[in-house]
Amino acid sequence: MAKTNKIYDTKLMELKELVRKIEYLKYTLNSLVYWDKITNMPEKGLEYRSQVMAYLSGELYKLFSDKKLRSCVSFFEGRKDNEKYVDSMVKRIKRNYSYVSSIPVKEYTQYITLIANAERQWEEAKRAKDFNKFAPYLEKIVDSFKAFAEYWGYEENPYDALIGYYEEGVTVKQIDSLAEELKLFVIELLSKIKGSGIYIEDNLFDIYIEKEQQKRLSEELLKNIGFDFSAGRLDEGMHPTTLASSPNDVRIITTYNDNDIRVGLFNTLHEGGKGIYEQTINSDLMGTMLAEVSSFGLEEGQARIYENIIGRSKGFWTSFYKTLQEICPQMSELSEDKFFRGINKVQPSLIRNDADELTYILHIIIRYEIEKDLINNKIKVSELPRVWNDKYKEYLGVEPKGDDEGVLQDIHWAAGYFGYFPSYFLANLTSAQFVAAMERQIGSVNELLSEGKLDLIHKWMADNVHSHGAIYSPTELIEKATGEKLESKYFVNYLQNKYFEVYQLNKN
Structure with a gap:
């Protein structure tokens, strides 16, 4: 990586040193301090x-605003x-400091608090x-992001x-088109599934499994897919998330439900x-600002691979089902085939994290539409439960009985993740x-999974x-890895193949 030009080398060393200081603060604040806050900190x-x-955020703000860095x-x-x-590295740094430094420092630290x-x-x-109880805080958060939108520009x-x-370069116009396309596809496939005559039992997973199990x-599961516990750990929290201080310090937070093993399984995957x-x-x-995921959407894409394409496949459970039954003998009477069909059952539900793979996209569309309307002053925070x-x-034919299974189910808005849900598309x-x-x-992939060869899948990834x-933008990385620009056909084909098999639909 070294250059022969002495001035160039000196400047590069200086830039890396400044970036390393930013990383020390950024990863400590956003990963370690935040991880402790949501897992261990007393009330x-x-x-x-x-x-x-707030103090650390202010110091980070100062580093991004440093004239030497610029x-x-x-x-x-x-x-x-x-x-x-x-x-x-230069592009990444500019992108980071333009977002942070365009907000007045007092306003930024108040927002962090x-x-x-x-x-x-x-x-x-x-x-x-x-x-x-939460609405007054959310009103202030929404107001903050309305102001941020003006600072950042559009x-x-x-x-x-x-x-x-x-997601750099993605717009409402693009997402609106995609949302409408996916909505129509899901509705059509749902209609076919309802008319299939195939019934998958509702109570297959009504089995009490102790949290320790x-x-x-x-x-x-994590060991099986290649997660290195010498460079990471697993904890329990209110909402699943993953926080990395470095490639050698990755904290996974999951949730469990004693009466439904699927919650912990798929959150963890x-x-x-x-x-x-x-x-x-x-x-x-x-030390280059590049030891990070290329984008939140790509990271979520990797999560969906392991949760759904791998985790809900027949091949994975061919190799792992025996382990599940050994750890949870309460599951010994449920056959592998019933388990496979059960984890792929399509049934509209209230909770996004518990949604089946097909109707999940409708949960995302709902959140996207609400966020967009909040920022564009088409609805008020006080109207959110009704909306x-x-x-x-x-969209789903279900209605929440309480705010906990409705508008309060996700931590995203409380954590300041406005604009994040389109990444799920x-x-x-x-x-x-x-x-x-x-x-x-x-x-x-299904054959590799049935043979337990997840190491080959991990290596390719x-x-x-x-x-x-x-190093590469999401667009560059997708084209580099797949040889083409992002297409919707692969996702549509995958869902069709999966649910035509599970519900024995006629491909004609």
């Missing part, structure tokens, strides 16, 4: 922890003698099943600015997909497209996606 620690997080970036920007990673307190209020409101729709934070099972992505990033990229319930009744598409490319190169970190 009374919130006020002081909020002050600490000077170094300017030195390398547009140079023809840069290596690819240097160009990528707001988020730190809002998450606890969300937890309390969810336990109380009372949206009104061409057509203020919500474009928020989507762009997570489920924790052991989650650990075995989902987060496990993210975890092995984070762990397999080339550690040499630390949420109406959309669930219209890209996630579903990229997951299927990557697997299709993989199969062209190393053979049937590591070589083609994970190890590159953020």
